[in-house]
Amino acid sequence: MSAPNKSFDPVEVTTLSPEVLAGFVSEAISAISAANSLDELKEVRLAHTGDRSPLSLANREIGALPPAAKAEAGKRMGESRGAVNAALAARTQELETLRDAALLIEESVDVTTATGVRAQGGRHPLTTIQEQIADVFVALGYQLAEGPEIESEWLNFDALNIAPDHPARTMQDTFFIGSEDSGIVLRTHTSPVQIRSMLNRELPIYVICPGRVFRTDELDSTHSPVFHQVEGLVIDKGITMADLKGTLDHFAQSMFGEGIVTRLRPSYFPFTEPSAEVDLQCFVCRGTSVDNPDAPCRTCRSEGWIEWGGCGMVNPKVLVATGIDPEIYSGFAFGMGLERTLMFRHGITDMRDMVEGDVRFTRAFGLGV
Amino acid sequence: MKIPVSWLREFVEIPENLSGREVSELLLSVGFEVEGVDTVGDVRGPLVVGRVKTIEELTDFKKPIRWCTVEVGAANGNDATPGIRGIVCGARNFSEGDLVVVALPGTTLPGDFTIATRETYGHISDGMICSVRELGIGDEHDGILILPAGSATPGDNAFPILGLGDEVLDISVTPDRGYALSMRGMAREAAIAQRVSFNDPGLVLADLPEAGGTVIPAASDDYQACDLLVLRTLGNYNPAAPTPDFIKARLAAVGVRSISLAVDLTNYVMFELGQPLHAFDADKITGTIRARWAKAGETLETLDGVKRDLTTEDLVIADDARVLSLAGVMGGAYSEISETTTRVVLEAAHFDPTVIAKMSRRHKLSSEASRRLERGVDRMLPPVASARFAQLLIEHGGATFEGTSSVEQAPDPIVISFDPNLPGQVAGHTYESATVEKILASLGCSVDTSKSPWSVRTPSWRPDLAAAIDLVEEVIRIDGYEKVPATLPTAPAGRGLTELQKLQRRAGLHLAGRGLVEVRNYPFVGVAEFDALGIPASDSRRHAVQLANALSDEQPLMRTTLLPGLTGALARNISRGFTDVALFEIASVSLLSADQSATGVTNPPRPSVLQRPSATDIEALEALLPEQPLHLGALLTGALKPAALGAKPTPASWSDAIDIALALGIELGVEIEVSAGEYAPWHPGRCAALSINGELIGYAGELAPKALENLGLPKRAVALELNLSALLAAANVVASAPAIWTFPVAKEDIALVVKADVAATDVLNVVREAAGELLEDIRLFDVYEGSQVAEGHKSLAFALRFRAQDRTLAADEVSAARQAGVDAAAKSFGASLR
Known part of the structure; x- marks a missing residue:
């Protein structure tokens, strides 16, 4: 602190004295702390840092001080204002944080009332399972x-080596166009696509053909006159029944999970020889329900296997x-019913659900199966 | 095909402890699917043979009742009078001394009906005398079952006598295995499955007594159609002779009704050996029995009472006077075995399977005989089966053998040249030559392995074995399909889906993503649906492919539009309480050209299958078919999206239907043009025609009120239908990236007043064209008609967005471009700025 200056005004000396300034600062800081809102704080700021505030008034007096005292008084004034401003800034931040938090609380909603955003559309599982199989x-x-x-x-x-007198070629099973002699039918299976592939594609042929087919069955819980199949055909050099078996196993695993296999049982189809029925290992119980009454399986009815489709080596007559x-x-072909596949894969119990177009059914599947 | 296990056991050894279920597994291993196993007569407990000792008629009751004492031998238990039981019985068809079947107390009869000792009609009834129906082995309920005198002893267990408790397998036989429609065939398969030997009853010719009598001669007019006809004539037949119970029981088990001994024996031998047989009353026959083609105009009343008109494609069995039967399909009424028949002539023949199949089809008549003959029956069987019949008729019907006549043309044996490596090549698995030989021999083949390739002579009972691949299948089948390993073949490197396939998926995803729900409707439609939609009489959509055998007379046509299916699906959803429903379907429709008939042609091409059809043939086959493009249809009612809380839902409007099409177009990179259209069933004032480069692809908008009323659908429902194949074909597969300019945008709105009938899209196009390249985007945002504009006019408000590639636009540049647009609209449509 410098020595007293003879020429200064005693009043002004008082307002710039360290004690007085410290008093101003401490008044300001307690007012700042007491401010409970940003509005109150604004008033406090005007009162303690505005033009009419004690600190501002004291500041004006610095100019009247002798040069030797100016520097010291200026420094003191700067420190005092700095302390007040720092307190103001800190309190402002505190009050802003409180205000923001209060705003968020005030704006909160019941999020469970959200509407109008749920996806309402859906693709039919018969469409998407065709795509999924095709992708495999x-x-x-x-x-x-x-x-x-x-x-x-x-x-x-x-x-397809189905002779003109084959029982399938009667009106019992086949929809004919016009008359039984028109030579035009609603395809009874996807197998004509095999023939089209063999007639039109370059060898070797590896094709998968899903599609809609028709038989003269009345609609009930397990039958439909319109249903879907997927058929696979391979024609290449040296194709064997082992290739057929391996392909079916791969297909089964792609659709039903790692390790699931298929079983072939001898059967008869005019367009394949040897021919077989394809059984799918039950993908739910994997056979553990067989002879195990304590853990029955609804999917395979505790048989361990599910009938899936037909297959065989392409009959040379077809080639x-x-x-x-x-x-x-040589080649192989296989075919499965898609309604049946969906029924056991997704627990659909009634064929009619796939036919009637009820929006609840399709929506349940969304965009894919 | 029903197979009683006891009958099967007559020809093949099956371990005693094997259950029907286990025998099924055995047959499954060689490819015979057993659909079920039934037990004959659901009877349990003490069922025994009894002899009626005394009968006392009780007359004090409303109906006549008998109080009987019945001798039941050792099965009597601790009855007071050993061996005798008192039983009350309501039947009257028996006499003292008859052998009957008695259900002792504790026996449970079908229907879970347990017999107990009880007091009735004033007596203690200590059991029940049973009828065939009560035992669940037949329908006869004329009285109680009486066993032939001397056929059993009182106290004998009645189960084996009646075939009760026998398990019956229900086997599904594939159409290539006609031989398996018999005990003989299934026994052979059971033997093969167990690797045990088989004593073939089809090779054993029964010893018949020396012939004595007049033989009815046989003839065949066409050895192609009938290459073997065997007749056995038998006299002194007792038409009242009963059919033995074990035969009745077996016939019942395979599902055949007992008729008379002679008829029952034809069926019995057919089920046993597989050879259909037909017995005629020999006294009704005039001259020779002959297989011949029917003459035009001939008729035959068959055993089912139907009088049939015959054609020259019907093969018949006839004598010199008349047609006797439809060969191999059904006998005629005139010569059938009757209650007075004493002389029987049995026909056993081999027919061309195709001839039988055609007749069966033409006459819509499928019999046990035709089912076998159309699948192929052992050519060598007729002499054996007919002798077996004669033997049984002599044994059980008191008949005498009068003689045999036959005609035949022996076929060439089938010999297949066979490389023993072939099964391995087909299966992808190795088979030892010895295994191959053994399997072929077990089928009945004679295999000459001295030369390579082998020479394999197939057995007469396997006409389905005609080529090497048929033998291959048998080797793999008998060795076991489970032995075939699993390998994965390598396909050539693929290129994925075709562009069209990918685009079709994208279309479906896009629509579902917009909130539409996919349906898959039946393609069947009817005239009433076209009428309800208000589709005019001359509309080409009514020229639809017609089914010959529709399931419903209401819907005999194939769809030309997806709308009937969609309206049906919508109606179902509405009826189930849904009000906001948006459906779509992607499916093919069939569109006939004007010169294609709805019923096809009369003489379709039928190229040979012995070679690839020629290009001309393929073209002719394709020409039969209608065009079958994919269509997209959508039908909406109510709100497409649920409303926000407190807000009113916005129902889908005509513009939503159009917007769905336009947005799909944008997704697929196709600009769909919209113009006013008029097309049923759309509201004529709210129908947009949709085109691509001027080519019409479909319609969208609100449906006509009358159509909605006819269909019972909510008012204001909107729909769209377009040719998706055409849209996908126009799709821009490889989209080009737009230039993204970043200089500031300038926005201007203009409202143009035009006459009310001017299409907004035309105005928009003119403004866009005239405003030039600075115009980045233009959008219609309001249409106003009312007091603020002149009568007959409307105000169209457009939002314009300007931007330059290389600079910030100056105000005068923007206003010049805007003015150019306004001027052009003024020039083209007399538009004025509002």
């Missing part, structure tokens, strides 16, 4: 083959009918 085979290098639903009888039957040399090429 496309990943193996297959092509997705398609054909018309109204089909010539020649492609649907003759070329001949499409101009493929059976001495050089």
Whole structure:
């Protein structure tokens, strides 16, 4: 502190004295702390840092001090104002934080009342399962083959070694266009797509053909006159029944999980020889429910296997009918019902649910199965 | 095919302890699917043979009742009078001394009906005398079952006598295995499955007594159709002779009603050996029995009482006077075995399976005989089966053998040249030559392995074995499909889905993402649905493919539009309480060209299947079919999206239907043009025609009020239908990235007053064109008609967005571009700024 200056005004000396200034600061800081809102704080700031505030008034007096005292008084004034401003800034931040927090609380809503955002659309599981199966085979290098639903009888039957007198070729099973002699039918299976593939594609042929097919069954809980199949066909050199078995196992695992296998049982189809029924190992119990009454399985009815479809090695007669040399090429084909697959895979108990177009059914599946 | 296990055991050894379920597993291993196992007569407990000792008629009751004493031998238990039981019985068809079947107390009869000692009609009834129906082995309920005198002893267990408790397998036989429709065939398969030997009853010719009598001669006019006809004539047949109970029981088990001994024996031998047989009353026959083609105009009343008109494609069995039967399908009424028949002539023949199949189909008549003959029956069986029949008729019907006549043309044996490595090549698995030979031999083949390839002569009972691949299948089947390993073939490197396939998926995803729900409707439609939709009589959508055998007379047509299916699905959802429903369907429709008939052609091409059809043939086959493009249909009612809290839901309007199409177009990179359209069933004032580059692809908008009323659907429902194949074909597969300019935007709104009939989209296009390249975007945001504009006019408000590629736009540049647009609209439509 410098020595007293003879010429200064005693009053002004008082207001700039360390004690007085400290008093101003401490008054200001307690007012700042006492401010409970940003509005109050604004008034406090005006009162303690505004033009009419004690500190501002004292500051004006510095100019009147002798040069030797100015520096010291200025420094003191600066420190005093700094302390007040720091307190103001700190309190402002505190009050802003409180205000923001209060605002968030005030704006809170019942989030469970959200509406209008739920996805209401959906794709039919018969569509998406066709895509999913196609993707399994496309990943193996297959092509997705398609054909018309109204089909010539020649492609649907003759070329598939289904003789003109075969029982399937009666109005008991097949929808005919016009008359039984028109040569046009609603395809009874996806197999004419095999013939189209053999007639139109370059060898070797690896195709998967899902699609809608027709039989003259009345709609009930397990039958429908319109249903869907997926059919696979491979024609290449040296294709064996082991290739068929391996492909079916791969298919089963892609759709039903790691380790699931298939079982072949001898059967008869005119367009394949040897022919087989395909059973799928139960993907729910994996066979553990067989002879185990304590843990029955609803999916396979505790049989361990689920009937899935038919398959076989392409009959040489079919190759001949499409101009493929059976001495050089061989092949396999398999086919499954998609309604049936969906029913046991997704626990659908009534065929009619897939037919009627009830929005609840399709929405349950969203965009994929 | 029903197979009683006891009958099967007559021809093949099956371990005693094997249950029906286990025998099923055995047959499953060689490819015969057993659909069920039933037990004959659901009877448990002490069921025994009894002899009626005394009968006392009780007359004090409303109906006549008998109080009987019945001798039941050792099965009597601790009855006071050993061996005798008192039983009350309501039947009257028996006499003292008859052998009957008695259910002793504790026996449970079908229907869970347990017999107990009880007091009735004033006596203690200590059991029940049973009828065939009560035992669950037949329908006869004329009285109680009486066993042939001397056929059993009182106290004998009645179960084996009646075939009760026998397990019956229900086997589904695939159409290539006709031989398996018999005990003989299934026994062979059971033997093969167990690797045990088989004594083939089909190779044993029964010893018949020396012939003595007049033989009815046999003839065949066409050895292609009937290459073997065997007749056995028998006299002195007692038409009243009963059919032995074990035969009745077995026939009941396979599902055949007992008729008379002679008829029952034809069925019995058919089920046993597989050969259909037909017995005629020999006294009704005039001259020769002959297989021949029917003559035009001939008729035959068959055993089912139907009088049938015959054609020259019907093969018949006839004598010199008349047609006797439809060969191999059904006999005729005239010559059937009757209660007075004493002379029987039995026909056993081999027919061309195709001839039988065609007749069965033409006459809509499928019999046990035709089912076997159309699948192929052992060519060598007729002499054996007919001798077996004669033997049984002599044994059980007191008949005498008069003689045999037959005609035949022996077929060439089938010999297949066979490489023993072939099964391995087909299966992808190795089979030892010895295994292959053994399997072929077990089927009945004679295998000559001295030369390579082998020479395999197939057995007469396997006409389905005609080519090497047929033998391959048998080798793999008998060795076991489970032995075939699993390998994964390598396909050529793939390219994934085609662009169209990908786009189709994208369309479905886009629509579902917009809130629409996919449905998959039946493709069947009817005229009433076209009428309800108000589709005009001349509309090409009514020229629809017609089914010959629709399930419903109401819907005999194939859809030309997806709307009927969608309206049906919507109605179902509405009826289930939903008010906001947005459906879509992607499916093919069938569109006939004007010169294609709804019922197809009369002489369709039928190329040979012995070679690839020619290009001309393929073209002709394709020409049969209608065009079958994919359509997209959508039908909406109520709000597409639930409303926000407190807000009113916005129902889908005509513009939403159009917007769904336009947005899908944007998704697929196709600009769909909209113009006013008029097309049923849309509201004529609220129907947009949708086109791509001027080509019409469909319609969207609000449906006509009358159509909605006809269909019972909510008012103001909106719909769209377009040719999705056309849209996908136009899709821009590889989208180009737009230039993203970042200089400041300038926004201007203009309101143009035009006549009310001017299309907004036309005005928009003109403004856009004239405003030039600075115009980045233009959007219609309001349409106003009312007091603020002149009568017959409307105000169209457009929002314009300007931006330059390389600079901040100056105010005068923007206003010049804007003015150019306004001027052009003024010029084209007389538009004025509002």
